[in-house]
Every structure is written in structure tokens, then in C-alpha cells.
Amino acid sequence: MAPMDSVALLILLVALAGVALVAVVVGLVVTGRRKPAPLPETHSDVLTTPPADPEAPTELSAPPATLEPEVEPGVEEPAAPVLERPEGTASRLVRLRQRLAGSQGTLGRGLLALLSRDRLDEDTWESIEDTLLTADIGVAPTQELVERLRTRLRVEGEGDPRTVLREELVALVDPDLDRRLQVSGEDGTPGVVLVVGVNGAGKTTTVGKIARILVAEDRSVVLGAADTFRAAAVEQLATWGERVGVDVVRGEEGADPASVAFRAVQSGTERGVDTVLVDTAGRLQNKQGLMDELGKVKRVIEKQAPVTEVLLVLDATTGQNGLIQARVFSEAVAVTGIVLTKLDGSAKGGIVVQVQRELGVPVKLVGLGEGPDDLAPFDAGAFVDALLG
Numbered sequence: 001m002a003p004m005d006s007v008a009l010l011i012l013l014v015a016l017a018g019v020a021l022v023a024v025v026v027g028l029v030v031t032g033r034r035k036p037a038p039l040p041e042t043h044s045d046v047l048t049t050p051p052a053d054p055e056a057p058t059e060l061s062a063p064p065a066t067l068e069p070e071v072e073p074g075v076e077e078p079a080a081p082v083l084e085r086p087e088g089t090a091s092r093l094v095r096l097r098q099r100l101a102g103s104q105g106t107l108g109r110g111l112l113a114l115l116s117r118d119r120l121d122e123d124t125w126e127s128i129e130d131t132l133l134t135a136d137i138g139v140a141p142t143q144e145l146v147e148r149l150r151t152r153l154r155v156e157g158e159g160d161p162r163t164v165l166r167e168e169l170v171a172l173v174d175p176d177l178d179r180r181l182q183v184s185g186e187d188g189t190p191g192v193v194l195v196v197g198v199n200g201a202g203k204t205t206t207v208g209k210i211a212r213i214l215v216a217e218d219r220s221v222v223l224g225a226a227d228t229f230r231a232a233a234v235e236q237l238a239t240w241g242e243r244v245g246v247d248v249v250r251g252e253e254g255a256d257p258a259s260v261a262f263r264a265v266q267s268g269t270e271r272g273v274d275t276v277l278v279d280t281a282g283r284l285q286n287k288q289g290l291m292d293e294l295g296k297v298k299r300v301i302e303k304q305a306p307v308t309e310v311l312l313v314l315d316a317t318t319g320q321n322g323l324i325q326a327r328v329f330s331e332a333v334a335v336t337g338i339v340l341t342k343l344d345g346s347a348k349g350g351i352v353v354q355v356q357r358e359l360g361v362p363v364k365l366v367g368l369g370e371g372p373d374d375l376a377p378f379d380a381g382a383f384v385d386a387l388l389g
């Protein structure tokens with residue numbers, strides 16, 4: 001090879017290397033830069049009353065777009081998560097009502113078929129009673145309902161069984177209960193929602209789902225991972241938070257749950273967020289232990305801000321067992337609302353009636369699936385319409 005050729009080849013190689021380097025750097029910058037997070041849709045306040053002070057300047061009240069850490073061009077970083085946009089209220093409700101009708105429809109259809117028979121004889125009334133009991137409505141409410149239906153359909157001879165059944169079921173579920181979630185605080189403190197219930201009921205999932213709804217309504221949220229019993233529980237909550245850009249206050253595995261709850265509310269208060277959601281452990285070792293632990297969590301939180309809502313999460317598929325557990329929890333801490341989860345996997349929607357009676361507290365939310373947006377506010381009329389199809 002002639003010397004001139006070698007020089008030319010060298011120059012060519014250097015040039016190629018330069019082009020490759022530039023390409024790599026540009027590639028890094030481009031892939032490192034994330035799409036701006038979509039702004040959450042704003043929605044009617046299905047769940048909530050307006051935030052206490054929407055003007056309060058806070059880190060978290062800014063739209064999620066600003067929550068993304070800045071990326072220095074060319075500096076390698078693990079791919080940052082793109083914030084999810086929680087589903088809007090309108091489509092969520094349409095979707096979840098269909099799912100509710102899917103899981104509970106057989107109950108309503110069964111009742112309607114029985115009530116539409118030409119002759120409402122004793123056998124038919126017995127079948128109606130069985131159908132109601134199977135759906136976990138409970139003995140006393142079943143008897144009341146059957147009595148009312150008998151009177152109206154047989155004695156008074158009212159015409160349309162569907163209309164009568166609808167009215168009586170709605171009355172049983174009680175449309176007058178206040179089912180709004182208290183997610184706002186007063187006097188500059190955040191609303192504090194404490195979530196309790198046995199292991200596996202769906203507490204952590206529900207906290208995550210509520211956070212998404214609040215984010216979709218442009219509210220600022222902090223999560224407290226006060227289930228310090230298992231490290232996995234903290235990670236599970238952290239994942240829910242990360243997906244929508246909500247910060248999670250956590251402690252070491254085995255840390256005092258009350259101290260984590262305290263720090264979460266402290267952090268939320270300092271930042272002026274709208275709502276702090278506190279997840280708890282569901283160990284039901286014994287009643288005294290549970291009372292001590294939950295009582296302490298609540299007391300410690302209330303050194304800073306009142307707990308505005310205590311939600312008891314109850315798995316709808318657990319029937320009587322779930323009710324017994326619910327009673328224990330409601331004795332340990334003053335429950336203000338019930339979240340009935342896994343209604344998608346159970347035809348026993350009648351548990352709504354029973355648990356409200358047992359605890360004297362309204363069902364405020366229902367879980368209808370494992371998806372991140374499968375949580376709906378409970379509404380008596382909509383619920384009964386889903387039953388009746």
C-alpha cells in the first residue's frame with residue numbers, strides 16, 4: 001500500500017469514527033429525553049368535595065409533567081417511567097357498570113323471572129327467599145324484602161314486578177346515605193384517608209386506585225406505606241405511586257407503622273397536598289393487638305391533622321367470614337366508609353346490604369377488577385340497575 005493511500009485510509013477511518021460517535025451521542029440524547037407526561041383529564045368530582053385550598057403553592061399540585069426529573073443530555077440513565085394517564089370518570093363508570101351487571105346480573109334476572117310468574121305461590125316465594133339469601137343479602141333484610149314484595153305484588157296487586165322490585169331493592173340499599181369520600185382537610189391540613197382491613201382484602205390495590213382517581217381530578221396526593229410488615233408491601237405501593245407520579249413515604253421493613261403514617265402526614269402537610277392516603281397492615285393476630293396498632297396509628301396522625309376518612313376494605317367473596325372480620329376492625333377503629341372489593345368475582349352483591357346494616361356505615365366504593373382503574377363510587381340506583389340488567 002502506498003503511503004498516500006494509508007494516510008487517506010486513516011483520515012477516512014477517523015472521519016467514520018467521528019460520525020459514529022456523534023450518532024451515538026445524538027441517539028442517547030434522543031432516547032434519554034422522555035415524552036412529556038400527558039396532563040390528567042379533569043373530571044367532575046364524582047368522588048370528592050373540592051380541595052381545601054386549590055391555590056396553595058405546592059410541589060405536588062403542579063401538573064404531573066413537572067414531576068419528571070430533568071435529564072442531562074448524553075448522561076446515561078435507566079429509562080424513566082412514563083407517567084400513566086388514569087382513566088377518566090365517564091368511560092370508567094360505563095365500563096364498570098357493565099362489569100357489575102355481568103357479575104350480578106343473574107341475581108336480578110333470577111328474581112325477576114320468579115316474580116313474573118303468573119301465580120306467586122308459596123313455592124315461588126320460597127325460591128325468591130333462597131335467591132336473596134344465596135346473594136348474601138342476609139336473613140333479616142331478605143325477610144323484610146320478601147314481606148314488602150308480597151304486600152305490594154300480591155295483596156295490593158301492583159302491576160309491574162320490575163318496577164316494584166327496583167324500588168324495594170333501592171330502598172334496601174338506601175339511596176340517602178352520604179357516600180362521598182372525605183379527601184379534603186380543613187385549615188390548611190390535608191385530608192387523611194386511613195385504609196384498613198384484613199390481609200388480601202385489597203387495601204394496597206385500593207389505595208393505588210384511589211390515588212389514580214385523585215390524580216385524574218388534579219388533586220395532589222402523598223401515599224404512606226404503613227404496612228411495614230413485609231418489604232414487598234411497601235414496594236407494591238411504591239409501584240402504584242410511581243405510575244402516576246405520586247410520592248410514597250416509607251419506612252424500613254419492621255418499622256413502627258405509626259411513625260411512617262406520621263411522617264407521611266407530616267410530608268403531606270409541609271407540601272400542602274390535598275390528600276394523604278395511608279395503607280396499613282392487615283394482620284389480625286388478635287383483637288387487642290389490632291386495636292392497639294390501629295389506635296396508635298390514628299392517634300399519632302392526629303397530632304398533625306384529623307383523619308378525615310377511615311375506609312374498611314372488605315373482600316366481597318368472603319361472605320360471613322368477611323363480615324366477622326369487618327366487625328373486629330370496626331371495633332378497633334371508627335370506620336367511616338366501606339370499600340367492597342372483588343365484586344367482579346362474586347355474584348354476591350347482596351353483601352352490600354348486609355355489611356351496611358352490620359356496621360352502620362355506607363359502602364362508598366366498589367372494586368370491580370384487578371385493573372388500575374377498576375374502582376367505582378358506589379351508587380344505590382346504579383347498583384340496582386346493574387342487578388336488574
Ligand SMILES: Nc1nc2c(ncn2[C@@H]2O[C@H](COP(=O)(O)OP(=O)(O)O)[C@@H](O)[C@H]2O)c(=O)[nH]1
Binds near residue numbers: 197203205342
Ligand atoms: N378481581 C379483583 N381483584 C382484586 C380487587 N381488589 C384487589 N384485588 C386483588 O386482590 C389481591 C390482594 O390485594 P392487595 O391490595 O395486595 O390486598 P391487601 O393485602 O389488603 O393490601 C391482589 O391480587 C389484587 O389484585 C378487585 O376489586 N377485584
Ligand SMILES: [Mg+2]
Binds near residue numbers: 227279
Ligand atoms: Mg397490602
